[in-house]
Amino acid sequence: MYDKGLFEKKESEQYYDEIKNVFLADRYIVGTCPNCGNDRAYGDQCEVCGTTLSPEELINPRSALSDAVPVKRKTEHWYMPLANYEPWLKEWLIEGHKEWKNNVYGQCKSWIDTGLQSRAMTRDSSWGIKVPLPDAEGKVLYVWFDAPIGYISATKELTPDWEKYWCQEDTKLVHFIGKDNIVFHCIIFPSMLHAHGGFVLPENVPANEFLNLEGEKISTSRNWAVWVDEYVRDFPDQQDVLRYVLCATAPETKDNDFTWKDFQARNNGELVAIFGNFVNRTMVLMHKLCGGKVPPFHADIKDDKDDAIIAMLQSAKQKITESLESYRFREAQAEMMNVAREGNRYLQEREPGS
Numbered sequence: 001m002y003d004k005g006l007f008e009k010k011e012s013e014q015y016y017d018e019i020k021n022v023f024l025a026d027r028y029i030v031g032t033c034p035n036c037g038n039d040r041a042y043g044d045q046c047e048v049c050g051t052t053l054s055p056e057e058l059i060n061p062r063s064a065l066s067d068a069v070p071v072k073r074k075t076e077h078w079y080m081p082l083a084n085y086e087p088w089l090k091e092w093l094i095e096g097h098k099e100w101k102n103n104v105y106g107q108c109k110s111w112i113d114t115g116l117q118s119r120a121m122t123r124d125s126s127w128g129i130k131v132p133l134p135d136a137e138g139k140v141l142y143v144w145f146d147a148p149i150g151y152i153s154a155t156k157e158l159t160p161d162w163e164k165y166w167c168q169e170d171t172k173l174v175h176f177i178g179k180d181n182i183v184f185h186c187i188i189f190p191s192m193l194h195a196h197g198g199f200v201l202p203e204n205v206p207a208n209e210f211l212n213l214e215g216e217k218i219s220t221s222r223n224w225a226v227w228v229d230e231y232v233r234d235f236p237d238q239q240d241v242l243r244y245v246l247c248a249t250a251p252e253t254k255d256n257d258f259t260w261k262d263f264q265a266r267n268n269g270e271l272v273a274i275f276g277n278f279v280n281r282t283m284v285l286m287h288k289l290c291g292g293k294v295p296p297f298h299a300d301i302k303d304d305k306d307d308a309i310i311a312m313l314q315s316a317k318q319k320i321t322e323s324l325e326s327y328r329f330r331e332a333q334a335e336m337m338n339v340a341r342e343g344n345r346y347l348q349e350r351e352p353g354s
């Protein structure tokens with residue numbers, strides 16, 4: 001991209017910590033939120049009211065490293081002029097990917113409609129991937145320029161066949177991410193790939209919204225989280241229960257809440273009462289009537305009541321396939337549970353073996 005002249009070098013003023021002698025990343029500037037008055041808002045976001053901020057908007061900004069009042073200093077960075085990619089993004093994303101999830105498509109459309117700003121792809125920092133240019137002393141690559149390239153280099157580390165995954169036309173590239181990273185995976189990274197050429201573009205980015213815990217935002221720093229290692233220790237061999245509940249409550253279309261009450265209800269009311277019951281009855285009957293083996297299907301011994309359940313099974317398979325292929329995993333799992341429910345009803349009605 002640099003060789004093609006696709007970056008703009010621009011001077012700007014940024015907050016600098018004169019005690020620590022460093023430019024401050026947005027996250028390292030704290031101050032009062034102009035929107036809600038929270039005095040611990042960060043230079044990129046207020047975690048109390050959720051407003052996206054720039055460091056200039058903070059009232060009484062301070063350095064999170066030294067508590068010093070930061071000063072403005074001139075610095076130069078390489079920018080990606082995203083406005084240049086708007087016509088292409090309109091064609092590829094807005095026209096070409098209307099099938100993407102509403103929450104993802106809507107966010108992208110609103111950014112593109114508002115007009116994309118140039119974004120600096122370098123930072124002043126003592127750590128990070130150094131910008132490989134002679135006039136770039138002290139500059140590193142912006143994390144969201146660098147991180148997706150890391151997806152490619154990680155594949156390259158893994159296999160000499162990496163091009164099969166990134167450059168072959170029939171490759172299906174899918175990014176599974178959270179909603180706070182939509183802009184990087186739907187707009188910036190695809191624009192980078194398009195600008196470079198020769199790489200496949202994401203076919204879908206089925207981003208999820210946020211999962212809260214008992215009504216509050218999950219926070220590892222405040223220890224408000226379900227730690228998987230503790231879960232596995234406290235509930236040995238119950239990984240599938242957690243997988244099931246996480247899929248059933250996944251915030252696929254809007255923020256959702258994980259509660260232990262719901263975990264209990266789904267375990268007892270769905271996994272045990274419906275699914276476990278169905279599997280158990282089937283196994284017992286198979287041993288009692290069929291010598292422990294699934295017997296071959298005999299079309300000539302079925303009757304009208306069987307036709308209904310066979311039709312249900314065939315349509316369920318189709319529905320589950322469609323849901324999985326369009327990344328609606330909750331729906332797929334609910335349909336799967338429905339098969340068990342119908343199976344129980346069938347066994348109840350027919351009473352085989354009695």
Ligand SMILES: [Zn+2]
Nearest residue numbers: 033036046049
């Ligand atoms: Zn706020």
